[in-house]
Amino acid sequence: MKTAQRLLSDALIQEKVIEAIGKIFCDREPHAQELLTKALNSETDELARDILDDIIDNAALAREERLPLCQDTGLLVVFARLGVDVRLEICLRDTLEQAAAIAWQKYYMRDSIAPDPLRGQLDECEDIRSESDARLPIVLHLEQVPGDGLSLDLALKGGGAENMSALRMFNPSAKVEEIVEFVVDTVVNAGGRPCPPVIVGVGIGGDFELSAILAKRALFTDSDERGTCYRELEKDILRRINERGRGVMGLAGRNTALEVRILTAPCHIASLPVAVNLDCHAHRHIRVEI
Amino acid sequence: MKVRKLSLPFSSEMISSLIQGDKILLDGTLYTSRDLAHTRLVELMRAGQPSPIPLDEGALFYCGPSPVPPGKVCGAIGPTTSARMDRFTPFLLEHGLKVIIGKGDRSPEVCDAIRKHGAVYLVATGGISALLSRCVVSRETFLWPKLGAEAVYRYVVQDFPCYVAIV
Numbered sequence: 001m002k003t004a005q006r007l008l009s010d011a012l013i014q015e016k017v018i019e020a021i022g023k024i025f026c027d028r029e030p031h032a033q034e035l036l037t038k039a040l041n042s043e044t045d046e047l048a049r050d051i052l053d054d055i056i057d058n059a060a061l062a063r064e065e066r067l068p069l070c071q072d073t074g075l076l077v078v079f080a081r082l083g084v085d086v087r088l089e090i091c092l093r094d095t096l097e098q099a100a101a102i103a104w105q106k107y108y109m110r111d112s113i114a115p116d117p118l119r120g121q122l123d124e125c126e127d128i129r130s131e132s133d134a135r136l137p138i139v140l141h142l143e144q145v146p147g148d149g150l151s152l153d154l155a156l157k158g159g160g161a162e163n164m165s166a167l168r169m170f171n172p173s174a175k176v177e178e179i180v181e182f183v184v185d186t187v188v189n190a191g192g193r194p195c196p197p198v199i200v201g202v203g204i205g206g207d208f209e210l211s212a213i214l215a216k217r218a219l220f221t222d223s224d225e226r227g228t229c230y231r232e233l234e235k236d237i238l239r240r241i242n243e244r245g246r247g248v249m250g251l252a253g254r255n256t257a258l259e260v261r262i263l264t265a266p267c268h269i270a271s272l273p274v275a276v277n278l279d280c281h282a283h284r285h286i287r288v289e290i
Numbered sequence: 291m292k293v294r295k296l297s298l299p300f301s302s303e304m305i306s307s308l309i310q311g312d313k314i315l316l317d318g319t320l321y322t323s324r325d326l327a328h329t330r331l332v333e334l335m336r337a338g339q340p341s342p343i344p345l346d347e348g349a350l351f352y353c354g355p356s357p358v359p360p361g362k363v364c365g366a367i368g369p370t371t372s373a374r375m376d377r378f379t380p381f382l383l384e385h386g387l388k389v390i391i392g393k394g395d396r397s398p399e400v401c402d403a404i405r406k407h408g409a410v411y412l413v414a415t416g417g418i419s420a421l422l423s424r425c426v427v428s429r430e431t432f433l434w435p436k437l438g439a440e441a442v443y444r445y446v447v448q449d450f451p452c453y454v455a456i457v
């Protein structure tokens with residue numbers, strides 16, 4: 001039997017996405033704001049408290065003035081779950097990249113995307129996007145799910161935190177302790193560069209690229225979505241990062257990380273990939289359900 | 291933590307009185323420069339030309355601002371990761387650079403050069419653009435407008451908050 005398909009128009013998806021970007025460019029995800037308030041309450045270092053105050057106050061002012069939380073308005077990263085009973089008018093990437101271009105203009109966001117990653121150093125490759133190109137490149141992860149809905153997890157991902165990511169192919173006989181050390185060292189050695197306090201995404205398993213995708217995806221999850229299995233490990237890693245005392249903006253205090261979030265996937269018996277992806281305190285994440 | 295209200299340019303005596311961890315409310319002129327502007331600037335100077343940015347007058351601010359919305363003095367501003375500019379910094383310090391604003395650690399070589407030349411590295415908080423933009427009195431495009439966010443902009447600021455990191 002053939003089920004009826006639900007048509008989601010390009011215009012509707014664009015409208016929802018532009019509206020969502022309009023929320024997050026000037027405001028962080030509410031749970032992250034709560035975690036920052038908790039961090040401030042637990043922090044005893046004067047300098048760290050001074051910075052945390054500013055970080056918290058900035059969100060209220062940014063929201064009110066409709067100014068970006070941060071001048072790096074980021075790269076739009078989307079995890080999309082598309083119901084099998086949905087019909088789209090055009091490819092989802094086209095819709096999202098057009099919506100991004102409109103949102104960036106509308107909210108006076110910084111265009112931070114270099115079309116050529118080598119910035120035009122090779123004579124054959126130009127680092128310019130044509131003026132007429134009504135699209136802004138994004139990163140899209142698309143998965144199919146049952147049902148007739150479209151769920152979009154959006155993030156504005158800044159470069160400073162992204163640059164401090166790491167991936168290591170461990171020996172499958174590696175002890176959990178080695179993995180913990182790798183994650184802790186990655187965050188601590190990043191110092192102030194990713195704008196701590198950070199949220200730490202960890203992907204364990206899958207293959208080379210899936211571990212990285214899991215690490216990024218973990219940044220979008222709440223604890224219910226991650227299950228209970230790794231909860232103690234998450235807490236342990238968090239405690240050990242903060243004990244090392246790099247602190248707020250890498251300058252002072254004990255709040256280097258706000259949360260550690262682990263996602264896992266089955267992997268080949270010869271492999272044990274582990275990836276770490278950081279998000280700064282700006283944490284501009286939102287879910288759109290259509 | 292001592293809070294000091296200071297104006298640019300800094301004298302050598304002023305710089306040597308700074309203590310790591312002091313908070314500074316800064317008045318004066320900031321010139322933004324990040325990856326591409328640094329590449330251009332250093333290429334020009336290595337070719338024997340004088341620096342088009344008055345390195346000893348204001349502070350060099352590692353920043354790529356966002357566009358200015360209508361009716362505002364400036365868009366969002368804030369520090370970008372300083373370590374990316376490490377490769378250029380000792381050369382600029384040799385040519386008179388005194389005050390740098392960014393975020394994150396510097397290489398041991400840059401730390402040494404900052405101390406050797408009696409300069410100072412200040413850290414501003416990342417991700418507090420709305421607060422920082424309140425400190426901006428005026429803003430103009432100074433050099434290489436085609437570079438967009440990576441161009442050099444000249445900001446006059448008042449009470450711009452930052453912390454002494456390396457001195």
Ligand code: SF4
Nearest residue numbers: 158160195280416417
């Ligand atoms: S890491 Fe985040 S808060 Fe820091 S500058 Fe980048 S986007 Fe802004």
